[in-house]
Amino acid sequence: MTEFSEWFHNILEEAEIIDTRYPIKGMHVWLPQGFKIRKHTLNILKEILDEDHEEVLFPLLIPEDELAKEAIHVKGFESEVYWVTHGGLTELNKKFALRPTSETAMYPMFSLWVRSHTDLPMKFYQVVNTFRYETKHTRPLIRVREITTFTEAHTVHATREEADMQVKRAIEIYETFFHELGIPYTISKRPEWDKFPGADYTMAFDTLLPDGKTLQIATVHNLGQTFAKTFNITYEALEGEHEYAYQTCYGLSDRVIASIIGIHGDEAGLCLSPAVAPYQMVIVPIIFKKGGEEVLDFCRKLEEKLKGEGFRVHFDDRDIRAGKKYYEWEMRGVPLRLEVGPRDIANKKVVTVRRDNGEKEFMDFNPETFIEDITSLMEKINIDMNKKAWKSFEDEIRTVESIEEVKKTMDELGGIISFDWCGDESCGKDLEETAGVDVLGIQSESEDGKVCMNCGKPAKHVALMAKTY
Amino acid sequence: MTEFSEWFHNILEEAEIIDTRYPIKGMHVWLPQGFKIRKHTLNILKEILDEDHEEVLFPLLIPEDELAKEAIHVKGFESEVYWVTHGGLTELNKKFALRPTSETAMYPMFSLWVRSHTDLPMKFYQVVNTFRYETKHTRPLIRVREITTFTEAHTVHATREEADMQVKRAIEIYETFFHELGIPYTISKRPEWDKFPGADYTMAFDTLLPDGKTLQIATVHNLGQTFAKTFNITYEALEGEHEYAYQTCYGLSDRVIASIIGIHGDEAGLCLSPAVAPYQMVIVPIIFKKGGEEVLDFCRKLEEKLKGEGFRVHFDDRDIRAGKKYYEWEMRGVPLRLEVGPRDIANKKVVTVRRDNGEKEFMDFNPETFIEDITSLMEKINIDMNKKAWKSFEDEIRTVESIEEVKKTMDELGGIISFDWCGDESCGKDLEETAGVDVLGIQSESEDGKVCMNCGKPAKHVALMAKTY
Numbered sequence: 001m002t003e004f005s006e007w008f009h010n011i012l013e014e015a016e017i018i019d020t021r022y023p024i025k026g027m028h029v030w031l032p033q034g035f036k037i038r039k040h041t042l043n044i045l046k047e048i049l050d051e052d053h054e055e056v057l058f059p060l061l062i063p064e065d066e067l068a069k070e071a072i073h074v075k076g077f078e079s080e081v082y083w084v085t086h087g088g089l090t091e092l093n094k095k096f097a098l099r100p101t102s103e104t105a106m107y108p109m110f111s112l113w114v115r116s117h118t119d120l121p122m123k124f125y126q127v128v129n130t131f132r133y134e135t136k137h138t139r140p141l142i143r144v145r146e147i148t149t150f151t152e153a154h155t156v157h158a159t160r161e162e163a164d165m166q167v168k169r170a171i172e173i174y175e176t177f178f179h180e181l182g183i184p185y186t187i188s189k190r191p192e193w194d195k196f197p198g199a200d201y202t203m204a205f206d207t208l209l210p211d212g213k214t215l216q217i218a219t220v221h222n223l224g225q226t227f228a229k230t231f232n233i234t235y236e237a238l239e240g241e242h243e244y245a246y247q248t249c250y251g252l253s254d255r256v257i258a259s260i261i262g263i264h265g266d267e268a269g270l271c272l273s274p275a276v277a278p279y280q281m282v283i284v285p286i287i288f289k290k291g292g293e294e295v296l297d298f299c300r301k302l303e304e305k306l307k308g309e310g311f312r313v314h315f316d317d318r319d320i321r322a323g324k325k326y327y328e329w330e331m332r333g334v335p336l337r338l339e340v341g342p343r344d345i346a347n348k349k350v351v352t353v354r355r356d357n358g359e360k361e362f363m364d365f366n367p368e369t370f371i372e373d374i375t376s377l378m379e380k381i382n383i384d385m386n387k388k389a390w391k392s393f394e395d396e397i398r399t400v401e402s403i404e405e406v407k408k409t410m411d412e413l414g415g416i417i418s419f420d421w422c423g424d425e426s427c428g429k430d431l432e433e434t435a436g437v438d439v440l441g442i443q444s445e446s447e448d449g450k451v452c453m454n455c456g457k458p459a460k461h462v463a464l465m466a467k468t469y
Numbered sequence: 470m471t472e473f474s475e476w477f478h479n480i481l482e483e484a485e486i487i488d489t490r491y492p493i494k495g496m497h498v499w500l501p502q503g504f505k506i507r508k509h510t511l512n513i514l515k516e517i518l519d520e521d522h523e524e525v526l527f528p529l530l531i532p533e534d535e536l537a538k539e540a541i542h543v544k545g546f547e548s549e550v551y552w553v554t555h556g557g558l559t560e561l562n563k564k565f566a567l568r569p570t571s572e573t574a575m576y577p578m579f580s581l582w583v584r585s586h587t588d589l590p591m592k593f594y595q596v597v598n599t600f601r602y603e604t605k606h607t608r609p610l611i612r613v614r615e616i617t618t619f620t621e622a623h624t625v626h627a628t629r630e631e632a633d634m635q636v637k638r639a640i641e642i643y644e645t646f647f648h649e650l651g652i653p654y655t656i657s658k659r660p661e662w663d664k665f666p667g668a669d670y671t672m673a674f675d676t677l678l679p680d681g682k683t684l685q686i687a688t689v690h691n692l693g694q695t696f697a698k699t700f701n702i703t704y705e706a707l708e709g710e711h712e713y714a715y716q717t718c719y720g721l722s723d724r725v726i727a728s729i730i731g732i733h734g735d736e737a738g739l740c741l742s743p744a745v746a747p748y749q750m751v752i753v754p755i756i757f758k759k760g761g762e763e764v765l766d767f768c769r770k771l772e773e774k775l776k777g778e779g780f781r782v783h784f785d786d787r788d789i790r791a792g793k794k795y796y797e798w799e800m801r802g803v804p805l806r807l808e809v810g811p812r813d814i815a816n817k818k819v820v821t822v823r824r825d826n827g828e829k830e831f832m833d834f835n836p837e838t839f840i841e842d843i844t845s846l847m848e849k850i851n852i853d854m855n856k857k858a859w860k861s862f863e864d865e866i867r868t869v870e871s872i873e874e875v876k877k878t879m880d881e882l883g884g885i886i887s888f889d890w891c892g893d894e895s896c897g898k899d900l901e902e903t904a905g906v907d908v909l910g911i912q913s914e915s916e917d918g919k920v921c922m923n924c925g926k927p928a929k930h931v932a933l934m935a936k937t938y
Contacts, residue, residue: 021581022574023532024565029578032523032593039524054501055508059615060529060567060598063492083555084567087602088548096493098529098553105491109498112490124501129529133556146528 004211008262009140015270015332017261018140026138026145033332036278038149038257042127044180044275045151045252048173053123053153058105060128061096067104070230076197077101080133098131103198103223103249106154107231114245116236117158121166125153141258142215142469152251156228158235163222163246167203170220170250174205178217182273182386183207183259184393185217186416188441188464191428196249200224205252206440206466208396209262212414214440214466217259220250263389264356270333271355273385274378281306281374282329283315284322286341298345302338309371311378330355335381336374352377356385397464401453406435406465416440416466420459422452430454431465440464473680477731478609484739484801486730487609495607495614502801505747507618507726511596513649513744514620514721517642522592522622527574529597530565536573539699545666546570549602567600572667572692572718575623576700583714585705586627590635594622610727611684611938621720625697627704632691632715636672639689639719643674647686651742651855652676652728653862654686655885657910657933660897665718669693674721675909675935677865678731681883683909683935686728689719732858733825739802740824742854743847748783750775750843751798753791755810767814771807778840780847799824804850805843821846825854866933870922875904875934885909885935889928891921899923900934909933 012018017034030038046055061084068074082098085091099105106124114122130150134143153170157163171187178185185205195202199221206214227233228244237243264271274280283303285295296317303315314334316325322339329337339351349362350370354377363373396415400406406417417437421428428439431454446459453459481487486503499507515524530553537543551567554560568574575593583591599619603612622639626632640656647654654674664671668690675683696702697713706712733740743749752772754764765786772784783803785794791808798806808820818831819839823846832842865884869875875886886906890897897908900923915928922928 019578019581021578022528023535023577024528024530027528027530029528030526032525035524035526038526055504056501057499057504057507057617059491059493059496059498059617061493061496061615066492079557081557082553082565084551085554086552088550088604090602096551108492109488109490112488133559135557146530148526148528 004209004262005139007210007265008258011261011265011269011331012140017257020140024145026134026143028140028144028146028148030148033278034257037260037272037276038254040276040278041181041256041260042149042151045177046127048176049125049151049153053125053155055126056124057126057128058099058102058109060099062099062102062105064095064097066108067097069104070198070227072226073103073198080135082131082133099128100130100132101150101251102126102128102130102152102154103227107227107233107247110154110156110245111231111233114156114233114235117238120156120158120235120245121162122156123153123166124155125151127151139469141254141261144254147253149254149257150251151253152249154249155247156233157246157248158237158243160224160246163224163248166248167220167222167250170248171203174218174220174250174252178205178207179386180275180382181256181260182275182382182389183217183256183263184390186214186397186440186443186464188443190219190441191439192425193429194439194441196221198223198226200226204441206416206464206468207259207263208393208415208466209259209469210265212396212467213469214416215255215259215262215469217255218250218252221248223247223249264385265333269331271385272333272335273382274335275382277312277333277335279312279314279329279332279334280378281311281313281336281338282325282334283313283338283340284325284329285315285317286322286339286344288342291342291345294345295340295342299340302340302350305371306374311374336377354381356381356388403431403434403454406437406453410435410437410467414467416464418443418462418464419453420446420450421461421463422455422457423460423463424455424457427452427455427457435465436467437465438468440466440468473678473731474608476679476734477727480730480734480738480800481609486726489609493614495603495612497609497613497615499617502747503726506729506741506745507723509745509747510650510725510729511618511620514646515596517645518594518620518622522594522624525593525595526597527568527571527578527595529568531568531571531574533564533566535577536566539573539667539696541695542572542667549604551600551602568597569599569601570619570720571595571597571599571621571623572696573700576696576702576716579623579625579714580700580702583625583702583704586707589625589627589704589714590631591625592622592635593624594620596620608938610723610730613723616722618723618726619720620722621718623718624716625702626715626717627706627712629693629715632693632717635717636689636691636719639717640672643687643689643719643721647674647676648855649744649851650725650729651744651851651858652686652725652732653859655683655866655909655912655933657912659688659910660908661894662898663908663910665690667692667695669695673910675885675933675937676728676732677862677884677935678728678938681865681936682938683885684724684728684731684938686724687719687721690717692716692718733854734802738800740854741802741804742851743804744851746781746802746804748781748798748801748803749847750780750782750805750807751794751803752782752784752807752809753794753798754784754786755791755808755813757811760811760814763814764809764811768809771809771819774840775843780843795822805846823850825850825857872900872903872923875906875922879904879906879936883936885933887912887931887933888922889915889919890930890932891924891926892929892932893924893926896921896924896926904934905936906934907937909935909937 019029205218450459488498674687919928
């Protein structure tokens, strides 16, 4: 693959995912093809969340005084909040923030909603745009100033244990979601200095892009009682006493789409899994001098049959060379191509060509079994793409035992490094600076007798580090 | 019905549609029940639009200079645009508007997208939040400062005729949509002084709320070449010459949900059509001392069966009086209640009670025909609600022939008045002032010999007027 960043920008344009020419830096236009990928991806997530969350929608604007209430939280965001100061030609009495995230929009309302222990747990989510005045270099879908697809869940619980359980449940939700998408990840507990502003602790999902840098694709925060105390979210417990609630929140963004594109793509362009592809199949007629009408007619019926079964299918009947069609649909990542020529019809066959591995097969066109065969092929593609992505991901996680090795590995290979760590903030920050990496977080406890790779003190944790986006 | 405004506010709260306590005037929270009604409503619209429009998503923020490019347009909006002036602690070089509508966000991009006549027509839509710094009294879903459900379509065409045709097509789209929802409307051509800023002409849909005032629920604008010239949207025609494109745009907002609630509701609360109801049916077990388990078991199976058929159904097995359940679900507008008691099971019957007209029936519980019977009952409810709404709407349209009659009718009855009009702006504005109404617009040509109701000159148009929201 050519340089990833260039490839990524090109494919966004060529496959008509995003138009980056909008006249504000870091804010982009979702084009029809991109919008469809986004929609199918969101539908998968919503189906999972809808099982036990309620979808809601809060206002975009947050009054200055609400945003400022939680001191640690506002400190984490104040340098990157956009401010609305005027309505028409009038200066507003109180300025409004464009939400950078919605804790301070939601929690004043939660304070009104939560009354009794019987109201709990409460679990909500919303899909919204959020804004960050990023000073770092922006990149479409990866680091933007308008995050268009922020999917944030917020839960309220009666006890610390229930909040801890919800963190585990949220992790399962995202595992299921990324499994459907075939996106591999590590899960780690972010170091103290990198947790969500206001959280007790943050669990994070990171994946790896082809340039060897990790991308944070989801986070789950246990908020403890911090916000409940700030926003006075209390409930009446069994014995009538008022207790502060416990909260969690978790979310993900447009970066999920960046991962789908970056991880599965190749030199030929996009490679989409049937789960999110705008078209899951394209039918290409192979027409010779004779029998053209018969082929077109067969293809039309095939399209109709597949559509009737709920597949997203396109019949490409343009009068251009088949090769040009192959090229285009491969670039756009359509998971399966069905080719039909006169000989195939005579032999009662359809040629299937997989986008993910190029495999070409002759599938029996038996009305009894065809839909079943196509369905299993689709499932197989999903599974294979998942496996392939996990395989290369795992190959890029390396255990390293000295700081020299870290530098060498990072320079030559990139990827994720697993190491033993004392857990001290000063040591971690020193390591980040020396090796030019970020500590992603803690995965597990160190084995007895292990020492910290950086400082030599007894190790507490097995941790991960990487160059990050 | 009690005073409409009070009823409306109460039902938004009681049925958990919207929470109006958010700490910014005119900006509200969609609660889970409201969000579901909104979602089902949007899905109906999207299904219609998706037939020949592509869904896209443009940024919220519009640079000041783009917004200012179209002089008439910006004049129409400048007094009510929210401005972002700061990013973090830094003042921005160029301020950004929160979109009041998206012409000036989209059309600079259209200028890049439209190249040749073969690119046309282009038809896009998006569902977004838009902002208006309203100085008038705000009302939830009716006049708000954050419109959360702005569904705007924008099309580009090669000729004036095609743009005119698209206006007709857009009107058909909205007719289909409102038909599905059972919302009655008039369609009229807005007077010159009330058209969309920048449009050649505006066609508008108005419905009527129970307080006798009309509510604009959708508009369709023929933009001619005004924006194409401002934003340089040109295409290469057949002979290679560059021509300015023709454009239309059309949209609707949260007001559709206000109409659903206001038009079908009654003293008992919400009354939802099966098309948009969060729950289309609620199953209430009628339990006596004996046979309780059998009833619960039957209800559970019934719920499962109906869910399996794709119905949105809820089994209310709470241990409270059936009467309390009736009251609650009626207030929330569930279209159909299924009651099941031991005697019904013995008789192989289910009791159905319609929300819209209170009709109670014993439906045979025959596994062969039950789903079909329920499906037709659902359809019948939809049709009957539509008919009923249209009937009362048409009763409120009155033809009036003198200005005294206008005042009397408006004071005593409200509603919509049809009248003959000369069509002159000065006469129209005089009429608006004298009678305290708004001219909605023109419906058709006057018959020969008719005179203007206001000024006595020969009449040109049959027009509509009303007190409006």
